[in-house]
Amino acid sequence: MTLLNTLKTALLGLAANKLRSGLTTLGIIIGVASVIAMLALGNGARVAVESSFQFLGSDIVQINRKQLFDDGKYTATGQILSYEDGLRMADEVELVKRVQMNVSGPAKIRFGRNVLDMNIAGVTGDVLDVITKDGKVQPIDWPEDQALTSEAFIGQGRFFTPAEVLAEADVCVLGSETAIDLFDGDNPVGETVWVNRQRCLVIGVMSELEATDSDEKHSISPNNALFMPISSAINLLYDEEPSVYINARVTDEKRMDEAKAQIAAYLRERHGVEKDAEGNYQDDFDMLTRKDILGQQQKSAQTFSLLLAAMAIVSLVVGGIGIMNVMLVSVTERTREIGVRLAMGARGRDVIRQFSLEAIILSAGGGFLGVATGVLVIPLAAKLNEGIAVLDLQSIPLAFGLALLTGVVFGLYPALRASRLNPVEALRYE
Numbered sequence: 254m255t256l257l258n259t260l261k262t263a264l265l266g267l268a269a270n271k272l273r274s275g276l277t278t279l280g281i282i283i284g285v286a287s288v289i290a291m292l293a294l295g296n297g298a299r300v301a302v303e304s305s306f307q308f309l310g311s312d313i314v315q316i317n318r319k320q321l322f323d324d325g326k327y328t329a330t331g332q333i334l335s336y337e338d339g340l341r342m343a344d345e346v347e348l349v350k351r352v353q354m355n356v357s358g359p360a361k362i363r364f365g366r367n368v369l370d371m372n373i374a375g376v377t378g379d380v381l382d383v384i385t386k387d388g389k390v391q392p393i394d395w396p397e398d399q400a401l402t403s404e405a406f407i408g409q410g411r412f413f414t415p416a417e418v419l420a421e422a423d424v425c426v427l428g429s430e431t432a433i434d435l436f437d438g439d440n441p442v443g444e445t446v447w448v449n450r451q452r453c454l455v456i457g458v459m460s461e462l463e464a465t466d467s468d469e470k471h472s473i474s475p476n477n478a479l480f481m482p483i484s485s486a487i488n489l490l491y492d493e494e495p496s497v498y499i500n501a502r503v504t505d506e507k508r509m510d511e512a513k514a515q516i517a518a519y520l521r522e523r524h525g526v527e528k529d530a531e532g533n534y535q536d537d538f539d540m541l542t543r544k545d546i547l548g549q550q551q552k553s554a555q556t557f558s559l560l561l562a563a564m565a566i567v568s569l570v571v572g573g574i575g576i577m578n579v580m581l582v583s584v585t586e587r588t589r590e591i592g593v594r595l596a597m598g599a600r601g602r603d604v605i606r607q608f609s610l611e612a613i614i615l616s617a618g619g620g621f622l623g624v625a626t627g628v629l630v631i632p633l634a635a636k637l638n639e640g641i642a643v644l645d646l647q648s649i650p651l652a653f654g655l656a657l658l659t660g661v662v663f664g665l666y667p668a669l670r671a672s673r674l675n676p677v678e679a680l681r682y683e
Contacts, residue, residue, distance in 0.1 A: 277579045278619035280572025281656050285623025286630060287568045288652035289644070293631045295562070296643035312506040314349075314513055315541045316499040316520075331537020332524045333496035336487055342501060346519050348512035353377050353500040354483050358490035362479060363447040364435040371431070373448065373479040375486025378415035381406050383500070390475045392460040410442040410457030418482040426457040428478030451489050453481065513540050569655055572619065573663035576612050580667035583611070604672040612664020613657060620656030624649055 318334050320327040339354040356375045361368060381403035384390065392405050413424050425448065432441045432455075441455045462475040487495060503512040520526070520538055529535055628644065635642035 277575050278572075278615050278622065280575040281569065281616050281619025281659065282572075282623040282626055284566070284569030284572045284659075285620050285652045285656050286627035287564065288562065288566070288655065289624065289627030289648050290630050290642075291562055291564065292648040292651075293627075293635075293642040293644050295559075296645050297635065311543050312503050312509075313542070314501045314503065314509070314516060316501060316516065317539050317541070318496045319537045319539050329496065331526075331535075333494065334499055334520075334538060335494055336483065336497055338520065338523055339497060339499045339501075342499070342516070342519060346501070346512075346515045348503050348505065348508055348515055349501045350504045351379070351502040353379060353383055353502070354497045355380070356483060356486055356490070356495055356497050358486070358495075360449050360479075360490060361447075362431070362435065364441075364444065367435045367437070369431065369434055371477060371479065373425075373481060373486060373490070375481050375483035375490070377483055378413055378418050380480065381412055389465060390462045390473075391465055393463045406460055406462070408458050408460040409440065410455070412457055412480075413482055418484055421484040421488065422482055423451060423453050423485055424456045424482065425453045426459060426480045427455060428459050428476045429461040430474070430476035431479055432458045448479070448481070449489060453485075509542055509544065513542070516540065566655070569659050572656075573616075573659040576615055576660060577663040577667060579615075580608060580612055580664055581670070583608075583667070602672070605668040608668035608671050609661065609664050612668070613660040616656045616660025616664075620653040623656060624653055627652065 316334060318329050319331055321330050336354065339352045342352045343349050354377050357372050358375075359370065360373045361370055362373070363369075384406060385401055385403045388401075391401055395401065395405070407426075408429060410426070412426055413422065417424055425446070427435070427441060435441065435446060436444070441458060444455050445452050446455060447453070459476070459478065459480075464473050464475065481489070483497065487497075501512075501516060503509060505512075517534075517536065517540065521534060521536065524537055526534055526536055628649075631642050631644055
């Protein structure tokens, strides 16, 4: 019996019970669609993790004061990370080319009769480069096809320089909305405001900014801001020297581990950190790189993806069991037909081929419909995952291949059972 004749016989067998064949493929459809949708969710989780840490460049080491979790809360331990620690780092650590620092705190800002209570930021002179690279905010209505530069963030005047930071200059730059609230629309550049009880010369105003993520446009207020040199802010806001946040930019990101070791040695020497009895350093600081954070988060995302894929494969297995069950029922119903074919000279392998083809056709049909369903439900899956689900094109042949494999594996036993029927007993079957 030729393969074409076997295929026609298999199709006629399935067509004889359309409803049963359709219901049988339902398990495969759900399984294949689940594989595609679940892998899209897993990819979405991975993309979300990567985008969450875009702000931390691949050549940056983030240094924070060490926090210990005790009695249900985090408590800072050891010495502070001082302004001097960051100031000297670029000169004394070979692989560090630039250091960015920041502090923040509440203050009262006054001009004339207008008074604002707000947090002010003490930053280094290159903070606009950080904001530009961060990409979380941009000048309002900025063209998508135009490269964003740090100069675009200044609407009037200028930003303070690194030299002014070192000189502890009493200068500041206002956010656009802060400028309007204080000066009622007048040009503030060159005017003096009071920050707490300190006079401060306004040298610039930021452009009107907006969040680049549409979901965050109403949740953050980038225009309510006041920037000062970090050196001036420390003197103004704190009675005691605070711990600052430090970002160290390395000269070669390929030597990141070596750079971290040099930074650790530098800070240990400044803080007097020594080895304990077991020969380990009890550091009072933590260092994080984008690679460190993504490594931990990606492991979690990978575990999540594997869990989702396992659930989807279980759905396929259930669909395969459905195929096996229906094929066994079909063999029983068609026992006399099988007996006639065997009595007329059909070989066992012809019967195996026919019933195997029926199982494969069911799984292939379910696979095609499952792929279409899986692609169509990805937008719905994205809504359930905060708008993030990314279709992996490789998941389509993977899911379809699993569907075919399911048909072959679960259709084999019924086909073998049919081929081993005794022709005489099969012809007597009622």
